[in-house]
Amino acid sequence: MSYPFLKGHGTENDFVVLPDPDGTVHGDLSTERVRALCDRRAGLGADGVLRAVRRAEGWFMDYRNADGSVSEMCGNGVRVFARYLHDHQGEPFPMRIETRDGVKVLDLAGDELTADMGTPVVLGETTVSVDGRSWAAQHVSMGNPHAVAFVDDLADAGTLREAPDHDPSVYPDGVNVEFVVRRGEHHVAMRVHERGAGETRSCGTGACAVAVAAALADGAPRGTAYRVDVLGGTLTIVWTDDDRILMTGPAVLVADGVTDL
Numbered sequence: 001m002s003y004p005f006l007k008g009h010g011t012e013n014d015f016v017v018l019p020d021p022d023g024t025v026h027g028d029l030s031t032e033r034v035r036a037l038c039d040r041r042a043g044l045g046a047d048g049v050l051r052a053v054r055r056a057e058g059w060f061m062d063y064r065n066a067d068g069s070v071s072e073m074c075g076n077g078v079r080v081f082a083r084y085l086h087d088h089q090g091e092p093f094p095m096r097i098e099t100r101d102g103v104k105v106l107d108l109a110g111d112e113l114t115a116d117m118g119t120p121v122v123l124g125e126t127t128v129s130v131d132g133r134s135w136a137a138q139h140v141s142m143g144n145p146h147a148v149a150f151v152d153d154l155a156d157a158g159t160l161r162e163a164p165d166h167d168p169s170v171y172p173d174g175v176n177v178e179f180v181v182r183r184g185e186h187h188v189a190m191r192v193h194e195r196g197a198g199e200t201r202s203c204g205t206g207a208c209a210v211a212v213a214a215a216l217a218d219g220a221p222r223g224t225a226y227r228v229d230v231l232g233g234t235l236t237i238v239w240t241d242d243d244r245i246l247m248t249g250p251a252v253l254v255a256d257g258v259t260d261l
Helices: 031-038 077-091 203-217
Strands: 003-010 013-019 048-055 058-065 096-097 102-109 111-114 121-130 133-141 146-148 176-184 187-194 198-200 223-231 231-241 245-249 251-259
Touching: 003 077, 013 077, 013 096, 013 121, 031 048, 048 077, 048 198, 058 111, 077 111, 077 176, 077 251, 121 146, 121 203, 121 251, 133 203, 187 203, 198 245, 203 223, 203 231, 203 245
Parallel strands: 013 048, 058 096, 146 176, 187 223
Antiparallel strands: 003 013, 003 251, 048 058, 096 102, 102 111, 111 245, 121 133, 133 146, 176 187, 187 198, 223 231, 231 245
């Protein structure tokens, strides 16, 4: 079976987009197909897959990690998804997209897109460890789980080939772990290990969690814009007066074609 695909990225967090309006092309979308598509040597190469399914209420973003596991939300992915819907399905901005973490609203911000990521949930302090070194981490949910640890140097995170150690009672389904350094006032940089994908060039929900943790540590007033540098670029995060997280960043489609993977 051959089927269409597109490839895109948000701050170099890259995805395969699978158009499947009526849900008949990919059925339940098997783990094996997701893994084959995301394989960087034998497939198309990606951190995850975004399947576009039309529902009565609108478009649903069926997001899968590179290992085939289902995830609740993807911040960079939802911007790429919106770019696809606008450029290829004619959907206007502002745009509502259904996800497993509820409806996300996206709008244009010049050449970039802004996503309303909803209300963060701060769940207290936990611990993460790499190579025998441990750090306190802020447990933040952006619809998916995050552990945000401030470190002296991003190299402290090691190779991130393996998932950092964490408390399985706090994160029974795994966790995205962000290691963060300060670069200036309201300016941080991060590396991230994403569950189901490994270290990625960027994590949108992770950048949101990092901005929340930094704002809390700084005592920053609501509405303060944080610059979050990731390996693949920069995201701007604002925690609004009405307790919403607005994430602004690029979303680029780079290729389309047909595959039988």
